[in-house]
Every structure is written in structure tokens, then in C-alpha cells.
Amino acid sequence: MQTVFEAIKKIAFEIDNAIKTADLGYAEGENASGEDQLKLDVLSDQIIEKEFAKVPAVNSLVSEEKEGELELHDSGSYTVCYDPLDGSSLVDVNLSVGSIFGIYQGILDAQNLVASAYVVYGPRIELVIAMKESKPMLYRAAGDQFRAIGEITLNEKGKLNAPGGTQQNWPPHHKAFIDSLFAEGYRLRYSGGMVPDLHQIMLKGGGLFSYPGTSDKPHGKLRQLFEVIPFAFMYEQAGGQAINDKGERLMELVPGHHHDTSPCFFGSNYEIEALKKAYGVK
Numbered sequence: 001m002q003t004v005f006e007a008i009k010k011i012a013f014e015i016d017n018a019i020k021t022a023d024l025g026y027a028e029g030e031n032a033s034g035e036d037q038l039k040l041d042v043l044s045d046q047i048i049e050k051e052f053a054k055v056p057a058v059n060s061l062v063s064e065e066k067e068g069e070l071e072l073h074d075s076g077s078y079t080v081c082y083d084p085l086d087g088s089s090l091v092d093v094n095l096s097v098g099s100i101f102g103i104y105q106g107i108l109d110a111q112n113l114v115a116s117a118y119v120v121y122g123p124r125i126e127l128v129i130a131m132k133e134s135k136p137m138l139y140r141a142a143g144d145q146f147r148a149i150g151e152i153t154l155n156e157k158g159k160l161n162a163p164g165g166t167q168q169n170w171p172p173h174h175k176a177f178i179d180s181l182f183a184e185g186y187r188l189r190y191s192g193g194m195v196p197d198l199h200q201i202m203l204k205g206g207g208l209f210s211y212p213g214t215s216d217k218p219h220g221k222l223r224q225l226f227e228v229i230p231f232a233f234m235y236e237q238a239g240g241q242a243i244n245d246k247g248e249r250l251m252e253l254v255p256g257h258h259h260d261t262s263p264c265f266f267g268s269n270y271e272i273e274a275l276k277k278a279y280g281v282k
């Protein structure tokens with residue numbers, strides 16, 4: 001497993017350099033979800049493939065940017081499912097973006113996730129790694145190395161509210177709940193990039209990130225294998241919770257297709273319990 005994390009550290013520096021130097025224009029094609037691809041999406045995907053091709057422990061790769069599974073090493077035990085550059089549409093306005101990695105062993109479902117990691121490309125490069133039986137660990141780039149900063153723990157209750165999705169298409173009970181948090185004094189912190197948004201809530205001790213099912217996207221927007229499950233694992237390891245709109249743990253998801261999405265809510269315990277009441281679920 002350590003060789004997988006060492007590859008992610010190399011990938012982080014290479015993608016950070018690409019963000020600072022590469023062409024920000026659109027590429028020819030679309031990704032597997034029919035979204036226009038930026039050249040930076042394609043370049044980030046190529047960097048990740050190149051680095052994991054050197055890691056015998058990685059059996060195969062599944063990318064948010066592509067259909068299918070790329071076989072690498074028969075003897076490898078892990079499948080890495082990743083979003084190469086989440087929020088890439090924010091690079092040209094110079095906002096923080098990220099890469100997300102879910103490390104699975106066996107069938108690709110939440111119960112078989114054995115570790116997850118994400119990188120934030122912001123004023124600094126930061127990496128967070130979560131493994132079973134331990135709190136997520138924060139690392140920060142210093143020169144060409146990553147230095148361990150410390151474990152991340154979510155408080156019981158937070159102050160930040162990051163509400164995703166188009167508000168006019170929110171279900172009324174969701175709108176009422178989000179408004180109730182603001183009425184309670186929560187502060188709005190939503191950039192349109194799930195990695196920096198979820199990172200801020202983790203580092204600032206708690207709150208709620210939400211991307212519900214909406215009239216235009218009844219199954220939400222965020223992808224289970226690449227985005228939702230890796231962060232659900234992070235939040236649970238940090239002492240918080242991660243659920244869908246039925247109150248079910250996201251760490252029980254069984255995707256039917258690699259690019260399936262899910263409504264998702266990540267937060268500290270107080271906010272998630274309050275959301276369950278608002279949604280009338282247990």
C-alpha cells in the first residue's frame with residue numbers, strides 16, 4: 001500500500017506543475033459522463049496512468065474521465081478509482097482544485113474500499129490519506145517532499161455550510177433545512193470544488209457539505225466510486241458521518257455502473273442527525 005501512496009505524492013507534484021504551466025483550453029473529446037474535457041483533465045489522467053504503471057501493487061485503474069478499466073499488473077491487489085482533477089473548470093479562475101483516489105481490493109463497492117486519499121492544489125499542495133483503524137493524516141508539500149502535519153478529527157458540531165446543486169431544483173424540505181442552518185448562524189463556504197470544500201470543513205472542525213438529488217439531477221451529480229465513497233471513508237475515519245437522502249451510509253453503496261452518481265451529505269454528527277430529521281429518515 002505504501003508504494004501506492006508514494007506514487008500519489010509524485011502525481012501531486014506533477015499535476016501541480018501542469019496546473020501552473022499547461023494549456024487551459026478544451027480537448028477534442030468528452031468524458032464518460034458526456035462532459036466536455038479540458039486538456040488539463042486529459043493531461044492529469046495521463047500523469048496518473050504513467051505513475052501507477054510503475055507500481056506492481058496496482059492491478060488496474062478506473063478513471064472518472066474514461067469508460068472501462070485499464071489493466072496494469074495481474075499480480076497487483078488493488079484497483080485505484082480516481083478523479084484526476086476534480087473542479088478543473090475552476091482552474092481558469094484560479095480557485096483551488098483537487099485529485100481524489102479510492103483504493104479498492106476486490107469487487108468495486110464501498111465495503112471493499114481499503115484506503116482513500118485526496119490532494120488539494122491551492123496556495124499550497126496538501127495531501128490527506130485515510131486508512132482503516134486510523135484517523136485521516138494531513139501532509140503538506142515542503143520543497144519536493146511531503147511533511148506530516150497531523151491527524152484530522154471532526155468535532156461533534158461545526159459552523160460551515162457548503163450547499164451544492166442548483167437551488168431552484170432543490171426539494172422543498174432540503175431548502176428549508178439549509179435555510180435553518182443559516183438561521184442557526186452557519187457560514188456559507190461553497191466554491192464549486194468538492195475537494196477544497198470538504199477539506200475546509202474537515203480542517204475547520206465540522207459542518208455540512210451537501211449535494212442532494214434535485215429535479216434536474218434526481219440521482220445527484222457526484223460519482224460514487226471516484227468522489228463519494230473515498231470522501232465518505234475520510235469523514236467516517238475523522239469521526240463524522242456520510243449518508244445519502246435515505247439516511248443510508250454511503251459506505252454501504254454498491255455501484256451498478258462505474259459512473260453511477262448518488263445524492264450525498266458529509267458532515268459532523270450534529271448536522272447529519274439534524275439532516276436525517278429534516279428528511280424524515282433514520
Ligand code: AFP
Pocket residue numbers: 085086087088089090164165166192193194195221222
Ligand atoms: P467540475 O469538475 O465540472 O468543475 O465539477 C465539480 C464538481 O464535480 C464538484 O467538485 C463540485 O462539488 C460540483 O461538481 C459542483 O457542482 P455544481 O456546480 O452543480 O454546484
